[in-house]
Amino acid sequence: MIEVAKFENSPIDSISYILSNPDNRRSVIIDPGTENDIRITDYLDKENRISDFVFLTHEHFDHIAGVNFLRRQYSNVQVISSSKTSERLPNPKKNLAIFHDQNNLIVNEADIIIEEGIIELIGLKFEVLFTPGHTDSSICLKYENLLFSGDFLLQGSRIVTNLPTGSKKQYQESLEKYNDLLKGMTIYPGHGVPFVYLP
Numbered sequence: 719m720i721e722v723a724k725f726e727n728s729p730i731d732s733i734s735y736i737l738s739n740p741d742n743r744r745s746v747i748i749d750p751g752t753e754n755d756i757r758i759t760d761y762l763d764k765e766n767r768i769s770d771f772v773f774l775t776h777e778h779f780d781h782i783a784g785v786n787f788l789r790r791q792y793s794n795v796q797v798i799s800s801s802k803t804s805e806r807l808p809n810p811k812k813n814l815a816i817f818h819d820q821n822n823l824i825v826n827e828a829d830i831i832i833e834e835g836i837i838e839l840i841g842l843k844f845e846v847l848f849t850p851g852h853t854d855s856s857i858c859l860k861y862e863n864l865l866f867s868g869d870f871l872l873q874g875s876r877i878v879t880n881l882p883t884g885s886k887k888q889y890q891e892s893l894e895k896y897n898d899l900l901k902g903m904t905i906y907p908g909h910g911v912p913f914v915y916l917p
Contacts, residue, residue, distance in 0.1 A: 851889025
């Protein structure tokens with residue numbers, strides 16, 4: 719059992735999610751993409767939720783802009799990412815902020831590094847999928863029949879693979895690797911609305 723809350727970010731219309739375990743009130747925040755996003759803190763306060771983790775699907779600024787704010791608000795929150803994402807967080811050129819007039823977006827490296835496999839968070843078992851293509855660092859978070867895909871899967875949009883570290887070849891390989899697993903799953907993408915994956 720999991721509860722999902724969705725927030726559209728600005729200035730880029732990426733999507734952040736809060737996943738909560740109603741049994742223990744603990745939460746994971748995925749890709750906080752709005753700086754100083756009080757909607758997230760207000761939601762957690764209103765719903766009496768505890769913020770334990772921030773999960774980053776990749777390092778682009780529109781998916782990490784709120785990390786510093788959340789670290790200030792919740793001293794015990796731990797940031798989870800792949801190793802390459804973690805290395806790029808403090809670099810405005812590598813997190814692409816410098817190309818969007820956010821020259822000083824510097825985020826400290828992740829607290830927990832994971833590339834692929836099972837991870838227990840908030841009293842629940844998740845699976846991390848390694849899905850390079852949009853970037854070579856991209857990961858997704860799977861819970862039962864739900865996938866929080868970052869920019870790996872979007873409905874009705876071409877996946878951008880021509881940014882730094884992106885690769886069309888790697889993207890196709892990621893799709894082929896997980897195609898059978900993902901069939902029929904509900905996808906919560908990093909942009910747009912949830913959809914059922916039917917390749």
